[in-house]
Amino acid sequence: xxxxxxxxxxxxxxxxxxxxxxxxxxxxxxxxxxxxxxxxxxxxxxxxxxxxxxxxxxxxxxxxxxxxxxxxxxxxxxxxxxxxxxxxxxxxxxxxxxxxxxxxxxxxxxxxxxxxxxxxxxxxxxxxxxxxxxxxxxxxxxxxxxxxxxxxxxxxxxxxxxxxxxxxxxxxxxxxxxxxxxxxxxxxxxxxxxxxxxxxxxxxxxxxxxxxxxxxxxxxxxxxxxxxxxxxxxxxxxxxxxxxxxxxxxxxxxxxxxxxxxxxxxxxxxxxxxxxxxxxxxxxxxxxxxxxxxxxxxxxxx
Amino acid sequence: xxxxxxxxxxxxxxxxxxxxxxxxxxxxxxxxxxxxxxxxxxxxxxxxxxxxxxxxxxxxxxxxxxxxxxxxxxxxxxxxxxxxxxxxxxxxxxxxxxxxxxxxxxxxxxxxxxxxxxxxxxxxxxxxxxxxxxxxxxxxxxxxxxxxxxxxxxxxxxxxxxxxxxxxxxxxxxxxxxxxxxxxxxxxxxxxxxxxxxxxxxxxxxxxxxxxxxxxxxxxxxxxxxxxxxxxxxxxxxxxxxxxxxxxxxxxxxxxxxxxxxxxxxxxxxxxxxxxxxxxxxxxxxxxxxxxxxxxxxxxxxxxxxxxxxxxxxxxxxxxxxxxx
Numbered sequence: 001x002x003x004x005x006x007x008x009x010x011x012x013x014x015x016x017x018x019x020x021x022x023x024x025x026x027x028x029x030x031x032x033x034x035x036x037x038x039x040x041x042x043x044x045x046x047x048x049x050x051x052x053x054x055x056x057x058x059x060x061x062x063x064x065x066x067x068x069x070x071x072x073x074x075x076x077x078x079x080x081x082x083x084x085x086x087x088x089x090x091x092x093x094x095x096x097x098x099x100x101x102x103x104x105x106x107x108x109x110x111x112x113x114x115x116x117x118x119x120x121x122x123x124x125x126x127x128x129x130x131x132x133x134x135x136x137x138x139x140x141x142x143x144x145x146x147x148x149x150x151x152x153x154x155x156x157x158x159x160x161x162x163x164x165x166x167x168x169x170x171x172x173x174x175x176x177x178x179x180x181x182x183x184x185x186x187x188x189x190x191x192x193x194x195x196x197x198x199x200x201x202x203x204x205x206x207x208x209x210x211x212x213x214x215x216x217x218x219x220x221x222x223x224x225x226x227x228x229x230x231x232x233x234x235x236x237x238x239x240x241x242x243x244x245x246x247x248x249x250x251x252x253x254x255x256x257x258x259x260x261x262x263x264x265x266x267x268x269x270x271x272x273x274x275x276x277x278x279x280x281x282x283x284x285x286x287x288x289x290x291x292x293x294x295x296x297x298x299x300x301x302x
Numbered sequence: 303x304x305x306x307x308x309x310x311x312x313x314x315x316x317x318x319x320x321x322x323x324x325x326x327x328x329x330x331x332x333x334x335x336x337x338x339x340x341x342x343x344x345x346x347x348x349x350x351x352x353x354x355x356x357x358x359x360x361x362x363x364x365x366x367x368x369x370x371x372x373x374x375x376x377x378x379x380x381x382x383x384x385x386x387x388x389x390x391x392x393x394x395x396x397x398x399x400x401x402x403x404x405x406x407x408x409x410x411x412x413x414x415x416x417x418x419x420x421x422x423x424x425x426x427x428x429x430x431x432x433x434x435x436x437x438x439x440x441x442x443x444x445x446x447x448x449x450x451x452x453x454x455x456x457x458x459x460x461x462x463x464x465x466x467x468x469x470x471x472x473x474x475x476x477x478x479x480x481x482x483x484x485x486x487x488x489x490x491x492x493x494x495x496x497x498x499x500x501x502x503x504x505x506x507x508x509x510x511x512x513x514x515x516x517x518x519x520x521x522x523x524x525x526x527x528x529x530x531x532x533x534x535x536x537x538x539x540x541x542x543x544x545x546x547x548x549x550x551x552x553x554x555x556x557x558x559x560x561x562x563x564x565x566x567x568x569x570x571x572x573x574x575x576x577x578x579x580x581x582x583x584x585x586x587x588x589x590x591x592x593x594x595x596x597x598x599x600x601x602x603x604x605x606x607x608x609x610x611x612x613x614x615x616x617x618x619x620x621x622x623x624x625x626x627x
Binding site: 145146147149150154157234238243244254258261264265267269276279280283291 | 317320325438439442444445446447451453454458465557558562564568569579583595598599602603606
């Protein structure tokens with residue numbers, strides 16, 4: 001049902017395919033727009049400390065008198081709040097730029113962690129088979145049997161909030177899908193003659209796994225991981241919204257939205273709406289790029 | 303078949319046991335509930351008595367065995383905060399969540415299937431492309447954000463619908479429901495729509511893919527050659543064939559809708575199980591969190607079990623002895 005039927009890319013066809021994918025990305029206006037948008041968002045997050053009008057974490061630079069000002073309003077010190085201010089008088093534009101950093105940090109780190117664990121688990125399962133395979137895949141089935149939000153919620157409820165803890169929770173819910181994909185890809189690859197040749201040649205198992213199996217079967221997993229970054233960022237935002245995610249001292253976009261929720265009903269929409277738009281742009285661009293990559297490489301994920 | 307059912311049953315029980323251990327240990331780690339429950343001015347003796355009464359002085363494994371023994375009798379402990387059985391607390395909230403989930407599923411099917419059919423019949427047309435682009439939006443917008451935007455649009459700006467709560471309910475066979483009062487339906491509309499959107503996107507995708515594939519099949523060509531009207535081909539032949547996977551997926555999504563209703567219930571202050579879970583996490587109400595997870599697991603396991611058995615019964619290709627295809 002869920003097995004990925006990836007046609008593994010032979011080494012010589014690799015460059016040709018890469019060119020094809022790049023060409024396809026360039027030729028699609030939506031995808032090209034998404035790539036540019038993603039680049040801009042990454043750049044903004046990277047440069048946040050240099051371009052933000054205010055340091056939103058530095059309480060001394062905030063003026064409580066400026067709380068909940070409308071977008072475009074001018075503060076006491078003469079600073080213009082283009083996207084308005086929140087209840088503490090924090091410039092929303094600065095808060096969003098810094099929030100983007102936190103969201104991306106959590107999304108990228110947790111995806112990298114889940115990818116590492118999942119790929120390793122899938123590789124081991126495919127290589128050793130038998131009881132090892134069965135044991136790993138039972139755990140994978142078990143993890144995938146439950147909605148990720150529920151697992152992460154209960155885990156964070158017990159270990160408390162924090163950037164590192166959210167990352168751990170997301171790794172825990174995401175590694176299993178990579179393990180399943182990696183195992184499927186590696187099983188296909190293992191039947192090939194060059195692996196057989198390597199085995200007969202007497203190469204150590206570890207060498208076969210890491211030098212042959214891993215690089216030749218990882219492409220499908222990597223392709224799916226782009227979409228998973230969006231998933232990780234969404235999950236982090238949701239957990240932070242529910243109050244079990246990142247701490248208030250390092251607000252992500254999700255937490256900024258949560259903070260603005262109570263003011264939404266009184267019509268002070270900007271506190272929640274602008275961080276929300278930033279979050280949606282980030283997720284959408286990642287999804288569009290990921291979806292195009294997935295289609296171009298013809299990977300059937302999940 | 304009996305052997306297969308038995309095997310799946312044992313697996314399901316093992317899953318439940320594993321979850322009970324994991325959850326108990328995980329939730330055991332939540333900060334000290336005594337700090338929260340006992341006011342600081344209470345004497346040390348009263349404090350100790352309280353700890354003993356709640357069984358918090360025993361070693362972890364003993365607490366677990368006690369928990370498991372009681373759980374088998376349907377007793378998952380008293381809520382630290384409310385002092386009533388945690389299971390009762392959750393079951394009292396169950397109808398609110400179920401009516402939300404059921405309405406969301408219906409909405410997803412009623413809107414999703416026709417749109418999917420439309421998109422699948424002319425996959426290259428402009429409206430179809432728009433629908434498919436919309437599904438990406440439906441999948442990727444975070445649920446809580448979508449809910450807030452619905453509130454902003456329909457409640458704050460337009461003032462048509464209420465923002466929170468369940469509204470007026472009437473009792474049917476002792477179960478309160480919002481489905482039968484106008485005020486209740488008004489309260490239900492936004493949360494149900496919010497919960498339905500990702501599922502609607504899924505329905506559209508499934509139906510569209512199925513339709514596009516089915517239209518190239520021989521039985522469709524044959525029906526066409528026979529001169530059967532297009533409407534009848536679609537309604538009678540195509541739709542029937544694609545509905546099987548759709549119904550299966552809808553069934554399997556039931557559990558995840560219950561889980562995701564946690565977010566929607568929080569946004570719309572809907573007094574269901576999910577809102578209770580979040581409140582209990584804030585209040586460190588350990589027994590309620592454990593009871594919620596155990597009941598949710600029971601639900602998932604039961605749904606998966608039923609789907610697997612139905613699948614095996616309906617599809618002769620599924621091997622009954624080994625793993626599922």
